[in-house]
Amino acid sequence: MSLAPLMTLNKLKKRFPLGGGRSIKAVEDISLTVFQGEKLGVVGESGCGKSTLGRVILQLYRQTSGACVYYGKSLQEARPRYFAREVRKLPRYQRRADKAYQRSLQVEDQARAARAHMEEFSAQASHRETRAYNRWSRRADRQAFRALELRKQASRQLREGSRTVGSLILSKDLDQVQQLYTQALHQLTQAHQARRQLLRLGRLAPAYLPDSEKDMPEHRAAAELAQRRMNQAMDSARAALAQAEGMKHQNLLMLTERCGDPAYWQKLDNNQESGINLGKLSGRELRDVRRDLQMIFQDPAASLDPRQTVGRAIEEPFRIHTKLDKAARKARAVELLEIVGMKEEHHGYYPHQLSGGQKQRVGIARAIALHPRFVVLDESLSALDVSVQAQVLLLLNDLQAQFGLTYFFITHNLGVVKHFCDRVMVMYLGHICELAPAKPLFDRPLHPYTRSLLASVPVPQVPEFETDEAPLMGEVPSAVSPPGGCVFHPRCPDMIPICQAQRPPMVEAAPGHSVCCHLYTKDSLEEVAHEPGPAL
Amino acid sequence: MPGDLVLEVRDLKTSFQLHKQDYRVLHGVSFEVARHETLCVVGESGCGKSVMTLSIMGLLPENATVQAQSIRLDGQELTALSPRQMNKVRGRKMGMIFQEPMTCLNPLLTIGRQMTEGLKLHLGLGKEEARRVALETLKQVGVSNPEERLRQYPFQLSGGLRQRVMIAMVLSLNPRLLIADEPTTALDVTIQKQVLLLLRQLKHQLDAGVLFITHDLGVVAEIADRVIVLYAGVKVEEGGVRQIFEQPAHPYTIGLLAAVPNIKSEGYTLSPIPGTPPNIAQAIEGCRFHPRCGRATDICREQAPALRALAPGHSAACHHLEVRP
Ligand SMILES: Nc1ncnc2c1ncn2[C@@H]1O[C@H](COP(=O)(O)OP(=O)(O)O)[C@@H](O)[C@H]1O
Ligand code: SF4
Ligand code: SF4
Ligand SMILES: [Mg+2]
Numbered sequence: 001m002s003l004a005p006l007m008t009l010n011k012l013k014k015r016f017p018l019g020g021g022r023s024i025k026a027v028e029d030i031s032l033t034v035f036q037g038e039k040l041g042v043v044g045e046s047g048c049g050k051s052t053l054g055r056v057i058l059q060l061y062r063q064t065s066g067a068c069v070y071y072g073k074s075l076q077e078a079r080p081r082y083f084a085r086e087v088r089k090l091p092r093y094q095r096r097a098d099k100a101y102q103r104s105l106q107v108e109d110q111a112r113a114a115r116a117h118m119e120e121f122s123a124q125a126s127h128r129e130t131r132a133y134n135r136w137s138r139r140a141d142r143q144a145f146r147a148l149e150l151r152k153q154a155s156r157q158l159r160e161g162s163r164t165v166g167s168l169i170l171s172k173d174l175d176q177v178q179q180l181y182t183q184a185l186h187q188l189t190q191a192h193q194a195r196r197q198l199l200r201l202g203r204l205a206p207a208y209l210p211d212s213e214k215d216m217p218e219h220r221a222a223a224e225l226a227q228r229r230m231n232q233a234m235d236s237a238r239a240a241l242a243q244a245e246g247m248k249h250q251n252l253l254m255l256t257e258r259c260g261d262p263a264y265w266q267k268l269d270n271n272q273e274s275g276i277n278l279g280k281l282s283g284r285e286l287r288d289v290r291r292d293l294q295m296i297f298q299d300p301a302a303s304l305d306p307r308q309t310v311g312r313a314i315e316e317p318f319r320i321h322t323k324l325d326k327a328a329r330k331a332r333a334v335e336l337l338e339i340v341g342m343k344e345e346h347h348g349y350y351p352h353q354l355s356g357g358q359k360q361r362v363g364i365a366r367a368i369a370l371h372p373r374f375v376v377l378d379e380s381l382s383a384l385d386v387s388v389q390a391q392v393l394l395l396l397n398d399l400q401a402q403f404g405l406t407y408f409f410i411t412h413n414l415g416v417v418k419h420f421c422d423r424v425m426v427m428y429l430g431h432i433c434e435l436a437p438a439k440p441l442f443d444r445p446l447h448p449y450t451r452s453l454l455a456s457v458p459v460p461q462v463p464e465f466e467t468d469e470a471p472l473m474g475e476v477p478s479a480v481s482p483p484g485g486c487v488f489h490p491r492c493p494d495m496i497p498i499c500q501a502q503r504p505p506m507v508e509a510a511p512g513h514s515v516c517c518h519l520y521t522k523d524s525l526e527e528v529a530h531e532p533g534p535a536l
Numbered sequence: 537m538p539g540d541l542v543l544e545v546r547d548l549k550t551s552f553q554l555h556k557q558d559y560r561v562l563h564g565v566s567f568e569v570a571r572h573e574t575l576c577v578v579g580e581s582g583c584g585k586s587v588m589t590l591s592i593m594g595l596l597p598e599n600a601t602v603q604a605q606s607i608r609l610d611g612q613e614l615t616a617l618s619p620r621q622m623n624k625v626r627g628r629k630m631g632m633i634f635q636e637p638m639t640c641l642n643p644l645l646t647i648g649r650q651m652t653e654g655l656k657l658h659l660g661l662g663k664e665e666a667r668r669v670a671l672e673t674l675k676q677v678g679v680s681n682p683e684e685r686l687r688q689y690p691f692q693l694s695g696g697l698r699q700r701v702m703i704a705m706v707l708s709l710n711p712r713l714l715i716a717d718e719p720t721t722a723l724d725v726t727i728q729k730q731v732l733l734l735l736r737q738l739k740h741q742l743d744a745g746v747l748f749i750t751h752d753l754g755v756v757a758e759i760a761d762r763v764i765v766l767y768a769g770v771k772v773e774e775g776g777v778r779q780i781f782e783q784p785a786h787p788y789t790i791g792l793l794a795a796v797p798n799i800k801s802e803g804y805t806l807s808p809i810p811g812t813p814p815n816i817a818q819a820i821e822g823c824r825f826h827p828r829c830g831r832a833t834d835i836c837r838e839q840a841p842a843l844r845a846l847a848p849g850h851s852a853a854c855h856h857l858e859v860r861p
Binding site: 045046355356357358385386387388389390391393394397412413414415416418419420442452453454455456457458459460461462463466467468469470471472473475476 | 580581694696697724725726727728729730732733736737751752753754755756757758777778781782791792793795796797798799800804806807808809810812813815
């Protein structure tokens with residue numbers, strides 16, 4: 001496992017509206033980095049949002065807010081049209097931020113005026129005076145709140161813009177920035193075209209063309225030309241971007257009071273995304289990226305069409321995404337069948353002629369057909385018998401080693417996670433409770449929920465003594481109106497007073513081991529110390 | 537203590553007719569369940585666990601044939617009963633809990649209505665008495681706000697609560713045999729733990745035996761007194777829960793235990809059993825496990841092994857029991 005990020009989730013949120021202003025809060029504020037080549041286990045009770053999260057990452061559902069950034073492809077590999085859209089929008093972000101800020105200043109003045117009025121009256125005097133006092137007081141509060149909202153709105157606009165150009169969104173010469181980026185984009189598109197040509201010529205993806213064809217002289221000449229064009233375009237694109245970079249932190253527009261603060265510039269620069277913000281892609285652009293992102297579902301039978309042969313099912317991705325001819329497609333399908341431990345004869349089988357484990361293998365073959373980078377497995381092994389489950393896990397291990405896959409492994413089976421995954425994320429009601437490498441998570445779980453979850457798992461060993469009390473009482477509350485403060489507090493055996501009032505922050509309790517619980521924050525550790533009884 | 541046996545099954549053979557052909561699913565299974573005892577039947581999907589329970593209850597569809605030397609429930613022979621008599625026995629003496637309680641609950645009737653109907657029908661209780669018993673059993677299984685629950689419909693309850701209500705419903709009829717078929721498989725582990733603990737407590741309070749079907753060895757370890765391991769319609773091993781987990785003898789039991797990723801064990805290496813469990817259409821000569829068994833020799837391919845006693849209460853069906861891999 002390398003430490004290069006493949007996917008980052010930034011405050012990702014997904015709500016399913018129910019009407020009447022109510023919604024199911026399926027995923028709340030998930031921030032996470034998934035690294036290249038890791039096997040990340042995602043566990044939690046049903047309804048905790050695991051599946052929704054997996055689907056939002058793959059953009060099968062669009063997120064309600066937050067960002068999901070993919071680093072597996074560079075901008076010039078993905079069609080950068082969405083980037084062009086964002087560049088065009090830059091002045092709009094700046095304008096809107098300015099407008100919201102100016103308005104907030106006005107509203108603040110009004111609030112001050114209201115407060116001044118308020119003070120003309122006294123709260124203890126006559127009935128009429130009290131009423132006037134209260135009226136002005138309410139108005140002042142309302143306006144102060146509104147000013148705050150407008151201030152946040154301005155920040156939000158700047159933040160959106162900074163995803164594309166970092167702190168350059170504050171630049172007085174935004175026109176020029178825009179021009180340079182457009183220029184770079186034009187060059188990137190050229191490079192992209194040249195790259196596609198190379199792809200067609202079989203120079204970049206040797207697997208798709210037979211060797212003999214690759215070595216034909218006319219191909220070689222065309223490929224060399226395309227290569228040169230690509231390099232040139234990339235060079236000019238880089239030059240334009242570098243020139244824009246040089247304008248950073250100079251000639252700033254003082255849009256809000258934070259604009260002069262270098263820490264704020266840094267923050268905006270950090271926002272700049274070098275990956276692809278999946279939520280901003282259009283349907284067509286997404287299709288290109290989707291080759292890299294695959295999903296393997298729980299029910300192997302339901303994901304296969306009963307009237308389609310195994311071979312046809314596996315060849316489908318090639319029909320959609322490549323220009324391979326029939327023979328080449330079949331050759332690839334047979335190769336894939338062998339990779340997943342099946343035989344050539346299965347090519348002509350129908351799903352009903354396969355066992356559950358074999359169907360799941362076909363699902364896996366299909367998912368890896370186009371060499372994906374990131375695979376979401378949603379309870380993919382849960383329908384299999386234990387004896388077969390281990391076979392499929394071994395297969396997944398092999399494929400990971402062979403193709404450098406990254407797994408987002410959603411399951412309720414903690415035993416599998418312990419022995420298969422590198423890192424584990426524990427979720428409860430749409431939030432991350434704990435995130436740690438597998439070994440420390442199982443050896444020394446920190447979050448009270450993780451502890452009770454682990455204690456609930458049945459183990460194939462006869463217990464030494466019988467317990468009478470379940471480690472975790474009650475059930476998961478509704479995701480429509482989740483509890484305030486720490487969402488786990490109504491069931492938490494270790495609750496302290498602050499838990500009801502305040503949502504705990506995510507803290508790194510040990511290197512790489514993060515936990516979202518008040519017991520591990522400094523403030524509350526002090527509070528625990530003042531508690532009469534031991535809370536831990 | 538034969539007098540204490542609530543269920544005694546001898547040589548149970550069940551087959552299905554499909555496309556004018558007979559397929560045998562159970563190849564002569566025998567076992568018994570004593571009072572205050574939980575017998576777990578464990579095996580992979582399709583090995584015949586559910587068919588076994590449905591055979592005992594007489595709930596199989598038309599195309600099934602059940603043959604058995606004897607099925608005795610609480611001293612009464614069931615094989616000779618007519619469907620009507622069987623119906624009566626089922627209501628009075630057997631209680632059933634399934635994986636998905638919704639299949640047994642009527643979605644259109646309140647919980648209270650369904651509970652009291654059963655009590656009135658099978659125990660002949662009056663309306664008030666039935667309500668009192670219903671409330672009491674709901675409390676006994678740890679359902680909060682039992683009065684309110686009686687007024688609710690099944691869909692208004694969570695999965696864990698529905699399963700508790702199902703258990704209460706069965707308990708209120710005071711059965712001699714409780715049959716639980718994968719009752720916790722659809723539940724989250726935390727809720728599963730609650731329900732398993734509840735079943736374990738109830739076992740002591742009830743005047744009944746429990747036949748518990750599951751594919752999960754972790755659940756077996758937690759709840760069983762005795763265990764039978766079923767493979768492709770054959771009982772391959774039987775023993776006390778410690779015997780099965782600490783001295784497993786049959787290659788299949790050993791393989792199954794090695795395949796479970798255990799959260800308490802360190803350095804587990806994924807060790808699958810090769811191949812897949814056979815489906816019913818596959819005819820297998822000799823030991824039914826031989827295509828997947830690492831110890832198989834010629835005799836295994838020719839001759840079905842008989843059960844052999846290893847220790848009191850512990851037996852296994854294998855030609856090569858003494859060979860440890
Ligand atoms: N398409 C949908 N429409 C409405 N609600 C949904 C939908 N999909 C999931 N949910 C809800 O979102 C929450 C999280 O669900 P899910 O991600 O499936 O949980 P898990 O995979 O952990 O079992 C649940 O409350 C579920 O009912
Ligand atoms: S924050 Fe409080 S309620 Fe939440 S898990 Fe920690 S101790 Fe329990
Ligand atoms: S009888 Fe033979 S094939 Fe069957 S389990 Fe024993 S060793 Fe294996
Ligand atoms: Mg799910």
